[in-house]
Amino acid sequence: MEAKLIETTEIAPEVRHFVFEVPEVGRFTFVPGQFVSMNQVINEKKITRAYSIASAPSESNRFELCLNLVHEGLLSPRLFQMRPGDTIEIRRPLGMFVLRNPPRDSILIATGTGIAPFRSILKAQLHEKSQAFTLIFGVRHESHLMYRAEFEEMARQFPHFRFLPTLSRPTASWTGRSGHVQMHLGEAIGERRDVDVFLCGLKLMVDDVRNILKDMGFDRKQILFEKYD
Numbered sequence: 620m621e622a623k624l625i626e627t628t629e630i631a632p633e634v635r636h637f638v639f640e641v642p643e644v645g646r647f648t649f650v651p652g653q654f655v656s657m658n659q660v661i662n663e664k665k666i667t668r669a670y671s672i673a674s675a676p677s678e679s680n681r682f683e684l685c686l687n688l689v690h691e692g693l694l695s696p697r698l699f700q701m702r703p704g705d706t707i708e709i710r711r712p713l714g715m716f717v718l719r720n721p722p723r724d725s726i727l728i729a730t731g732t733g734i735a736p737f738r739s740i741l742k743a744q745l746h747e748k749s750q751a752f753t754l755i756f757g758v759r760h761e762s763h764l765m766y767r768a769e770f771e772e773m774a775r776q777f778p779h780f781r782f783l784p785t786l787s788r789p790t791a792s793w794t795g796r797s798g799h800v801q802m803h804l805g806e807a808i809g810e811r812r813d814v815d816v817f818l819c820g821l822k823l824m825v826d827d828v829r830n831i832l833k834d835m836g837f838d839r840k841q842i843l844f845e846k847y848d
């Protein structure tokens with residue numbers, strides 16, 4: 620099927636938020652945490668790349684993405700050049716990076732655009748009676764904290780949602796957490812081992828955090844992850 624770009628906005632340096640619609644369906648259905656695959660023929664070869672959906676499911680045929688520009692990459696620079704009205708071929712949403720049933724309190728750990736599936740999950744599934752969520756969000760600079768105002772608002776509204784942003788390269792004016800997400804696992808998890816942990820971002824972070832969690836006594840089945848590279 621085809622997705623048509625409705626609008627795109629820069630939300631951090633070299634990161635854009637995209638709104639697409641799928642004209643051929645009345646309602647675009649997916650489970651929060653899933654991704655769409657996008658296809659384009661580049662140099663006579665069909666290139667496919669996966670992108671986590673950043674929006675919550677709705678009654679509409681729209682979905683949103685959060686993409687970073689990989690300068691030397693094949694597809695992402697082309698997506699950044701798309702203009703409203705342009706179309707791209709997509710495949711229906713897939714993926715198992717979704718909340719488990721029955722629901723358990725969950726720790727969500729993202730770096731960079733790895734925040735995308737967690738925005739979808741939280742927008743759809745954080746409510747007064749939901750399980751508790753803690754989000755650790757690691758980026759380099761404060762300006763890279765995508766959707767920060769939304770997460771801060773969620774934390775104000777719901778006492779069982781904790782938002783723990785951390786900067787790996789803070790400036791002197793930053794008074795919040797610093798260092799990699801790995802440094803804040805203790806604060807997020809404490810002594811609890813009855814939680815699910817979701818990891819999303821580049822391989823280096825995901826593999827490192829998985830090893831730390833295993834050393835902390837987590838079972839493999841409690842750790843869900845999505846690697847972007």
Ligand SMILES: Cc1cc2nc3c(=O)[nH]c(=O)nc-3n(C[C@H](O)[C@H](O)[C@H](O)COP(=O)(O)OP(=O)(O)OC[C@H]3O[C@@H](n4cnc5c(N)ncnc54)[C@H](O)[C@@H]3O)c2cc1C
Binds near residue numbers: 686689733736
């Ligand atoms: C399930 C899944 C969901 C994903 N969701 C998102 C998403 O929501 N947003 C998003 O921006 N990307 C996401 N990605 C990554 C995306 O699929 C592409 O890999 C990325 O856009 C680069 O594609 P490219 O064709 O431009 O570069 P390629 O030509 O494929 O790669 C160029 C190089 O960049 C590296 N690279 C890949 N991804 C990144 C990255 N994000 N940052 C820095 N370097 C990278 C690769 O390892 C490779 O060495 C997801 C990947 C998977 C598997």
